[in-house]
Amino acid sequence: MTGAGGQLGLDLLEAFTDHDVVGMAHADLDVSDEAAVADAVAFHTPQLVVNAAAWTDVDGCEEDPARAHRVNALGPWWLARACARLDATLVTVSTEHVFSGPAPTDGDTPRGWTEFDPVSPANVYGRTKAAGEQLVRQTLPRHHIVRTSWVTGARGNNFVTAILRAARERDHLDVVADEVGSPTATRDLATAIREVAVSGRYGTWHRTNDGYVSRVDQARAIVELAGIDVEVRPISGATLTRPAARPGWSVLDATHATAAGLMSLPHWRDGLVRLLEELGELPSPGGGAGGAATPPGSA
Numbered sequence: 001m002t003g004a005g006g007q008l009g010l011d012l013l014e015a016f017t018d019h020d021v022v023g024m025a026h027a028d029l030d031v032s033d034e035a036a037v038a039d040a041v042a043f044h045t046p047q048l049v050v051n052a053a054a055w056t057d058v059d060g061c062e063e064d065p066a067r068a069h070r071v072n073a074l075g076p077w078w079l080a081r082a083c084a085r086l087d088a089t090l091v092t093v094s095t096e097h098v099f100s101g102p103a104p105t106d107g108d109t110p111r112g113w114t115e116f117d118p119v120s121p122a123n124v125y126g127r128t129k130a131a132g133e134q135l136v137r138q139t140l141p142r143h144h145i146v147r148t149s150w151v152t153g154a155r156g157n158n159f160v161t162a163i164l165r166a167a168r169e170r171d172h173l174d175v176v177a178d179e180v181g182s183p184t185a186t187r188d189l190a191t192a193i194r195e196v197a198v199s200g201r202y203g204t205w206h207r208t209n210d211g212y213v214s215r216v217d218q219a220r221a222i223v224e225l226a227g228i229d230v231e232v233r234p235i236s237g238a239t240l241t242r243p244a245a246r247p248g249w250s251v252l253d254a255t256h257a258t259a260a261g262l263m264s265l266p267h268w269r270d271g272l273v274r275l276l277e278e279l280g281e282l283p284s285p286g287g288g289a290g291g292a293a294t295p296p297g298s299a
């Protein structure tokens with residue numbers, strides 16, 4: 001498993017405890033180093049490689065597209081090539097940033113992006129992740145590409161930890177109202193990835209927690225559940241100066257996955273409650289503050 005030190009990688013390691021797993025963090029294996037990847041795969045001779053490594057700094061990718069391409073596009077390709085030599089299976093994780101633009105609709109009803117919608121990335125991160133997908137598809141038939149969105153884990157810097165920290169430092173929070181997505185808890189995603197990995201159902205799959213929400217309403221849910229009294233105000237993403245464009249509609253449709261017999265994931269709010277519990281951020285039933293005085297750093 002690559003990227004084993006990331007928020008998803010750490011939970012994936014626990015989801016695969018019934019397997020004989022070699023977890024490789026960034027310091028153990030740089031996926032952008034073709035020779036190192038070939039050597040590691042040849043040495044460990046895995047039946048299955050799970051790639052949770054990526055350069056996930058969306059604004060950083062915009063400012064250094066060459067590095068983004070090496071990690072997010074070439075990295076999965078080197079892994080796919082190494083897997084092909086052993087006839088091993090590759091799971092690689094991708095993102096809703098391969099899409100952009102307004103929500104597609106069924107009639108007047110907005111729907112999530114499906115596995116069969118054409119990609120349309122609006123930033124370097126999304127373009128390099130889409131390139132990584134394409135390189136894997138054309139290299140290794142035995143692949144699973146798992147696209148997900150708005151990932152949050154207990155051992156990462158992410159939107160939830162950033163909101164918790166900011167809510168304790170400020171008297172109000174300004175949060176984007178015109179970005180909508182499906183927050184996805186790494187615990188649930190790791191379980192879903194494990195299911196896909198052993199399913200033999202090769203191809204591209206959308207796996208997120210169920211339901212969707214705007215960033216501002218997600219922030220409101222976080223502070224409300226954590227019992228923090230802070231005003232959360234809606235703003236437009238257009239008012240923020242950020243190097244990379246963000247998708248306005250980050251909702252991935254799971255119809256194909258569930259129709260093919262893959263599990264339905266819990267609602268995002270359920271995943272959030274369990275994440276806050278894991279962080280020690282849910283107020284105890286008898287009242288009083290949550291257990292963790294200092295949440296991890298911000299995204």
Ligand SMILES: NC(=O)c1ccc[n+]([C@@H]2O[C@H](COP(=O)([O-])OP(=O)(O)OC[C@H]3O[C@@H](n4cnc5c(N)ncnc54)[C@H](OP(=O)(O)O)[C@@H]3O)[C@@H](O)[C@H]2O)c1
Pocket residue numbers: 002003004005006007008009025026027029030031032051052053054055056071075093094095096129148149150151152156
């Ligand atoms: N976070 C999200 O909201 C989100 C949304 C959709 C999809 N995804 C996808 O989900 C997957 C897991 O992301 P995550 O949320 O767990 O992100 P994360 O916490 O940033 O984990 C990514 C890991 O990859 C490592 N990494 C970076 N460059 C590497 C390289 N060249 N070689 C090997 N490892 C490298 C990082 O190590 P260092 O930190 O030490 O560099 C980090 O441990 C990624 O494929 C990501 O694109 C994430």
